[in-house]
Amino acid sequence: MNKRLCTLWISLVMTLCLVTGCVMPPVEEETSQPDLTLIETDSSHQADEAAPSGQTEEGSQAGETAASQDEAAGEAATSQTESEEPASSQDAAADGVYVSPETYEDFNADTIPAFAGKTYAVIHDNVPYFTEEEIREALEGPYEDYSPLDDLGRCGRAMGSLGVSLMPQGSRGDISQIHPSGWQRGCGYERSHLIAFQLAGENDNQQNLVTGTHFFNNDGMRPFEEMVGDYVREFQTLVLYRVTPVFSGDELVCRGALMEAWSLEDEGEDICYCIFVYNVFDPSEHTLIDYRTGRTYEGELQIAEEGMAGGIVQSEKEPGEIHTYIVNKRSLIFHYPDCEGVEKMSDKNKMEFTGTRDDALDAGYQPCPACNP
Ligand SMILES: [Zn+2]
Secondary structure (H helix, E strand, O other): OOHHHHHHHHHHHHHHHHHHOOOOOOOOOHHHOOOHHHHOHHHHHHHHOOOOOOOHHHHHHHOOOOHHHHHHHHHHHHHHHHHOOOOOHHHHHHOOEOOOOOOHHHOOHHHOEOOOOOOEEEOHHHOOOOOHHHHHHHHOOOEEEEOOOOOOOOOOOEEEEEOHHHOOOOOOOOOOOOOOOOOOOOOOOEEEEOOOHHHHOOOOOHHHEEEEOHHHHHHHHHHHHHHHHHHHHHHOOOEEEEEEEEOOOOOOOOOEEEEEEEEOOOOOOOOEEEEEEEOOOOHHHOEEEOOOOOOEEEOOEOOOOOOEEOOOOEOOOOOOOOEEEEEEOOOOEEEOOOOHHHHHOOHHHEEEEEEOHHHHHHOOOEEOOOOOO
16 A cells, blocks of 8 residues: 555544544455456446356356357356355345445445445445546546436536646635525534535535535545545545435435545546445434435434445334324415414414325325425
8 A cells, every 4th residue: 555545544544433433444455456447347247247256257258259158157157156155146135235236327226235324335346436438538637517406406416527726715605595405494404515615616506515414414425525635635636526416216315425536647546435425314313314305303223234235224104104294274285283384374274184194195185385294
């Protein structure tokens, strides 16, 4: 390991220890020096998908010879799989073991690992999903690119080739006027930059801000942002960087973000990571997120064993949680009891309704746009 990485390494570990009390190293030594060929996933890896590791080379080389030989090699590989270890993704998935998707496009809310109590999980052997073309483009010079908001007002991936020229000169301005999708006042959220202000100077760009917890924004993302920021500032070089918020279905609050970084000049020797940071409250806060609306409620976050599949699992109440709503008998709009609309409502129009949100909708009531029950 070289000296630069060592410094970054130590400072990151120290930060993480301070922040989370966790002693696990964030980036494994071996994986921080990946082979560039690992990034050429699309064609080569898909061909090897069903082959157990160790058989991969043989299997794909066999494919270039006669088809019958290829089949024989495939069969040999399969029988070895059965007798040795479950290395195919299907076998592993059946046991609940997490297997990272092979491509960036397949990384979504259904393919995030189970929350194991740590702020983040390593994805794809810690190797970013960047394509050769994306790397080539990034080498041409610094840029930053943000996805347009979707129909629900949600952010998409933010990406850039980060260099000192993009970094801010001044300090950060006010961002309180931005309300990212799922934003709820008084719920303890932070407006969370996808690409940190310190990295590209984007202050109040709504395509770069999501609703996040302190555990996500500060404890989870920040150490990884600082690693990149410190490196770019010190060595005046470029890092290819991408942050992708991951939403499930029509939910307004992201389940977390995929963060990928790759130092370009040395082909990822100093900076190389691919992690998923969970957007949850610190488990000790016993606060859960209704990801559809951004409302929060009391409950327990399920903590799984590390390396298992399953994403974020909250108490059973979610999403069919039962509430007591206040319905306005005249307008047939239903509210949470603490909504300002309820305070203004005359008592004779108030009616209690207990059930799930879907029950209320089925009964013909409309959700209040202000409290978004
Ligand atoms: Zn309301």
